[in-house]
Amino acid sequence: MAILVVGSVALDEVETPFGGRKDALGGAAVYFGLAASYFTSVQLVGVVGEDFAQEHLDLLAARGMDLGGLVTAPGKTFRWGGRYGYDFNARDTLYTDLNVFADFDPTIPAAFRQTPYVFLANIDPTLQLRVLDQVASPEVVGLDTMNYWIERTPEKLKRVLERIQILLINDSEARELAGEPNLHKAALAILEAGPRLLVVKKGEHGALAFARDLLFAVPGLPMENVVDPTGAGDAFAGGFLGYLAASGDLSTEGLRRATIYGSVLGSFCCEAYSVDRLVDLSRGEIEERFETFRELTRFEASRTAGTQ
Amino acid sequence: MAILVVGSVALDEVETPFGGRKDALGGAAVYFGLAASYFTSVQLVGVVGEDFAQEHLDLLAARGMDLGGLVTAPGKTFRWGGRYGYDFNARDTLYTDLNVFADFDPTIPAAFRQTPYVFLANIDPTLQLRVLDQVASPEVVGLDTMNYWIERTPEKLKRVLERIQILLINDSEARELAGEPNLHKAALAILEAGPRLLVVKKGEHGALAFARDLLFAVPGLPMENVVDPTGAGDAFAGGFLGYLAASGDLSTEGLRRATIYGSVLGSFCCEAYSVDRLVDLSRGEIEERFETFRELTRFEASRTAGTQ
Numbered sequence: 001m002a003i004l005v006v007g008s009v010a011l012d013e014v015e016t017p018f019g020g021r022k023d024a025l026g027g028a029a030v031y032f033g034l035a036a037s038y039f040t041s042v043q044l045v046g047v048v049g050e051d052f053a054q055e056h057l058d059l060l061a062a063r064g065m066d067l068g069g070l071v072t073a074p075g076k077t078f079r080w081g082g083r084y085g086y087d088f089n090a091r092d093t094l095y096t097d098l099n100v101f102a103d104f105d106p107t108i109p110a111a112f113r114q115t116p117y118v119f120l121a122n123i124d125p126t127l128q129l130r131v132l133d134q135v136a137s138p139e140v141v142g143l144d145t146m147n148y149w150i151e152r153t154p155e156k157l158k159r160v161l162e163r164i165q166i167l168l169i170n171d172s173e174a175r176e177l178a179g180e181p182n183l184h185k186a187a188l189a190i191l192e193a194g195p196r197l198l199v200v201k202k203g204e205h206g207a208l209a210f211a212r213d214l215l216f217a218v219p220g221l222p223m224e225n226v227v228d229p230t231g232a233g234d235a236f237a238g239g240f241l242g243y244l245a246a247s248g249d250l251s252t253e254g255l256r257r258a259t260i261y262g263s264v265l266g267s268f269c270c271e272a273y274s275v276d277r278l279v280d281l282s283r284g285e286i287e288e289r290f291e292t293f294r295e296l297t298r299f300e301a302s303r304t305a306g307t308q
Numbered sequence: 309m310a311i312l313v314v315g316s317v318a319l320d321e322v323e324t325p326f327g328g329r330k331d332a333l334g335g336a337a338v339y340f341g342l343a344a345s346y347f348t349s350v351q352l353v354g355v356v357g358e359d360f361a362q363e364h365l366d367l368l369a370a371r372g373m374d375l376g377g378l379v380t381a382p383g384k385t386f387r388w389g390g391r392y393g394y395d396f397n398a399r400d401t402l403y404t405d406l407n408v409f410a411d412f413d414p415t416i417p418a419a420f421r422q423t424p425y426v427f428l429a430n431i432d433p434t435l436q437l438r439v440l441d442q443v444a445s446p447e448v449v450g451l452d453t454m455n456y457w458i459e460r461t462p463e464k465l466k467r468v469l470e471r472i473q474i475l476l477i478n479d480s481e482a483r484e485l486a487g488e489p490n491l492h493k494a495a496l497a498i499l500e501a502g503p504r505l506l507v508v509k510k511g512e513h514g515a516l517a518f519a520r521d522l523l524f525a526v527p528g529l530p531m532e533n534v535v536d537p538t539g540a541g542d543a544f545a546g547g548f549l550g551y552l553a554a555s556g557d558l559s560t561e562g563l564r565r566a567t568i569y570g571s572v573l574g575s576f577c578c579e580a581y582s583v584d585r586l587v588d589l590s591r592g593e594i595e596e597r598f599e600t601f602r603e604l605t606r607f608e609a610s611r612t613a614g615t616q
Contacts, residue, residue, distance in 0.1 A: 205510065205514070206527055217530065222491060222495070222525065253608060260607055294609075299602070301598065302557070302562075
């Protein structure tokens with residue numbers, strides 16, 4: 001089944017101690033869409049400015065993405081700049097120039113309104129609600145949000161949470177959303193607020209999936225060559241929901257696999273600047289890394305239990 | 309096979325936002341020994357003061373620990389006080405009164421010198437070397453250390469590392485020891501310095517095991533009821549090395565299992581103040597939690613691969 005993603009399309013500037021990149025393709029909808037494109041058809045709704053290079057559009061189209069909902073507006077594309085230190089888990093935002101994204105009011109093309117899977121990337125909950133008002137009742141709506149909206153528009157966000165099935169956020173966001181420092185308790189409280197499934201992304205520490213009948217954890221893959229973790233959370237969401245949309249398997253076994261595919265795409269994302277690694281993957285590489293996660297985490301019970 | 313542990317025996321004071329405990333049994337050798345006692349015979353070498361209550365000795369003896377190397381010296385027992393905030397991953401040390409531990413110079417009783425498994429808890433590397441000089445060539449020596457020794461006695465620590473097989477430290481210690489922010493690269497550098505196996509403890513984020521032919525990760529078990537994480541790292545080491553000593557299985561499969569048993573004992577440790585949870589476990593509870601970790605982490609490949 002196809003998946004519709006609504007969110008930011010950006011031009012990023014990234015600095016790390018080892019190098020950097022300017023005017024690089026970025027944005028949550030882009031990272032999500034590219035990751036999901038390895039599993040299913042992706043429809044993208046977003047806005048760019050007149051400075052958005054044709055090569056970026058070509059690159060998205062080459063991954064089979066339907067750009068019928070990507071509007072070009074007068075002005076500049078959303079631009080974000082960030083700097084990582086030696087600890088890639090923390091970054092400083094250098095600037096956030098919303099530009100044409102400031103007036104983003106997503107219009108879902110008629111051809112996308114029946115799409116059964118929807119991902120609302122991190123944008124103003126008011127806009128997320130407007131998207132939901134435009135689509136026919138989708139089978140699965142996935143959602144991302146951030147501390148900014150948790151603090152500034154909690155009531156709007158609450159209404160969004162009541163209308164979605166899968167929330168994918170990071171651990172500090174989960175704690176803040178629930179007002180609860182214990183992550184497990186926070187997760188249970190969030191499940192009471194609407195979503196059937198909560199996926200907590202923890203960067204290099206992996207991810208957790210919580211549902212009424214599921215508690216699943218995947219560790220982060222230790223990586224020697226982290227180049228740029230920008231977009232890894234969105235790539236995770238793309239791998240996760242892309243796999244679900246393709247398989248239609250919403251069983252707990254399917255959700256476990258989706259969490260692994262999310263981890264796989266998130267890990268690839270970190271291996272190069274911008275979206276470089278997400279545009280040239282092969283099915284074989286994805287399946288190989290799925291198996292890497294199995295080898296990373298598998299263990300057998302001992303034949304002699306050993307305890308006394 | 310039996311295991312010898314050399315390290316601190318302490319009386320702890322712990323404060324958390326939800327309560328606390330004074331004059332509580334603690335110390336690395338105690339946490340380690342109690343955890344290991346569920347797997348094998350434990351010999352303890354340490355020192356306490358005249359204020360050390362008989363009930364604590366009785367408790368250790370009741371778990372079958374051989375206290376023939378636990379000296380009572382004139383003065384007070386090592387006392388440590390710490391405070392946790394809502395985030396149990398961080399704590400403030402309120403005081404560290406070494407007392408009799410300041411002059412600790414471990415003497416290994418003759419009866420313990422042939423013990424095949426040895427754990428050197430976190431003490432001055434000079435003392436760790438003296439212990440190694442007193443024991444016959446053990447099959448496996450496990451080691452803990454901390455930033456304090458990495459910074460102040462790097463040469464001594466280097467000599468210790470050349471004489472041990474398994475290093476169990478936390479992630480920040482691994483990065484500092486190797487002088488390398490990337491944890492995977494740091495691990496590979498540490499394996500070059502002596503130990504055959506490096507186990508990196510990451511608190512609520514789980515643990516990693518690195519060897520030339522092994523890369524294994526276990527996520528942290530999401531817990532609703534963390535009461536007091538003090539000693540969890542030592543309990544992890546006790547479960548890990550206790551299982552290895554009992555099974556004698558140093559294969560990569562055995563090391564995977566040991567990492568799970570370490571995680572099991574570490575998680576139990578957090579469920580109550582001081583050593584309370586480590587003194588009343590049953591073999592059934594330990595095996596049940598081993599299975600909980602399997603259920604937490606298992607996943608199957610899909611029959612239809614799903615990628616395109």
